[in-house]
Amino acid sequence: MQRYFVEPHSFTENELTIVGDDVHHIVNVMRAREGEEIIVSDGAGRSARAKLVSLSAKEVRAEVMEMLQEERELPIRVTIGQGLPKGEKLEWILQKGTELGAYSFFPFSSERTIVKLDAKKEAKKLERWRKIVKEAAEQSHRAVLPELLSPVSFREILQAGQSYTHCAIAYEKEGSTTIHQVLEEMTAGDSLLVLVGPEGGFSPEEVAQAESKGFLTVSLGPRILRTETASQYVLACASYQFERKASSLRKG
Amino acid sequence: MQRYFVEPHSFTENELTIVGDDVHHIVNVMRAREGEEIIVSDGAGRSARAKLVSLSAKEVRAEVMEMLQEERELPIRVTIGQGLPKGEKLEWILQKGTELGAYSFFPFSSERTIVKLDAKKEAKKLERWRKIVKEAAEQSHRAVLPELLSPVSFREILQAGQSYTHCAIAYEKEGSTTIHQVLEEMTAGDSLLVLVGPEGGFSPEEVAQAESKGFLTVSLGPRILRTETASQYVLACASYQFERKASSLRKG
Structure with missing residues (x-):
């Protein structure tokens, strides 16, 4: 249907x-x-x-x-903080992330961001991106329409972290938390903001800033994921952690 | 490096x-x-x-x-049996699946497959697809280069299932197994062939044929995933199930 x-x-x-x-x-x-x-x-x-x-x-x-009474939504709210990538990658990230249960998307610019959006371009892009999210939400039978927030600076997204119960930044280093440790600490109703860098990743200074604001550095498994794959990994892991039972109402 | x-x-x-x-x-x-x-x-x-x-x-x-001594490979071997999708989607499936740890890819045609590959087109495509896998394997620091097998018929891929310790077909119905049940039964060294349908999915007859060959019907969570997203979900779940520890050697 x-x-x-x-x-x-x-x-x-x-x-x-x-x-x-x-x-x-x-x-x-x-x-x-x-x-x-x-x-x-x-x-x-x-x-x-x-x-x-x-x-x-x-x-x-x-x-x-x-x-x-459909149970299609993750019990935790996952917000994908995405460093603006090049080309059409964000369209994929939004479409796939919506299918995989993201609660919202929060693009940001950081030190290694290459894409520049002026106000006019941004408004047009946001309109297109929101349409992609809406269509993906309909196709994947979501009950929640994920919100796409306007792009902000790295400093602003770190500030925004205060509104979430859990904050993480995807980064590989000695002592990184595993995605298991992050998810296993969460319970229904909690919210997670996870930051994924653009193609060039984060600078060590940015990671230090995030840590000083309470973000955990999190490892996304033993293989190097591209920026457009990382959020899908996080969302699938959240589904595996929290959605154990087969849904009883699936066909639309 | x-x-x-x-x-x-x-x-x-x-x-x-x-x-x-x-x-x-x-x-x-x-x-x-x-x-x-x-x-x-x-x-x-x-x-x-x-x-x-x-x-x-x-x-x-x-x-x-x-x-x-790198530990970058999943301890189970996951083969993505992918119903040939339209357009360039297979390129994405191969690239992302390689990043996410697939052991091999096995494309097939089934009732609802739209794409037709003649011998000449197929040889050219396979060459291109294998190059995509190799580049993705290098970028994601894989130690195993995933094999891309030549496309076969649905009947042939069901036959091929005999070479795997575990076989599953992604399909939603009452009584579907969860991905948790499939993965939790597996141990290191086991092999999984998971079949993902093309855009139109599988017909009920195909699912019955697969079941008669010992394939489990498996649900991929409560949201409807597109054909190009399903394999990524399976691989990320396998990573979450089997790769709990943070890698100690990550930078190339």
């Missing part, structure tokens, strides 16, 4: 209204008709099976048939 | 010889000189630090300085 996200305010107990790009998808791409069913999420964890009651070029209205 | 793979027969106890594309890389790209050091692996688990003793346009000779 096709899945869509709607704003929480247009999703009441009995009915919901879809506007924007999804109207085109439902009406023209899926060629859906009154009486057909879809699955709708408010992006904050509520999902429902809903029956289409009216379709127009501007909006689609549907009746809530059943609230769904 | 830069890393290269050489054929086991040109890697003796005391010296080694590099031929082929890597000569160009060492001489012209890295502009290396006599006396500089590189790391060389035979692709089967042996690695050494070696000092360059002579460089020409045809071959590079080096003296073995020290055999390295």
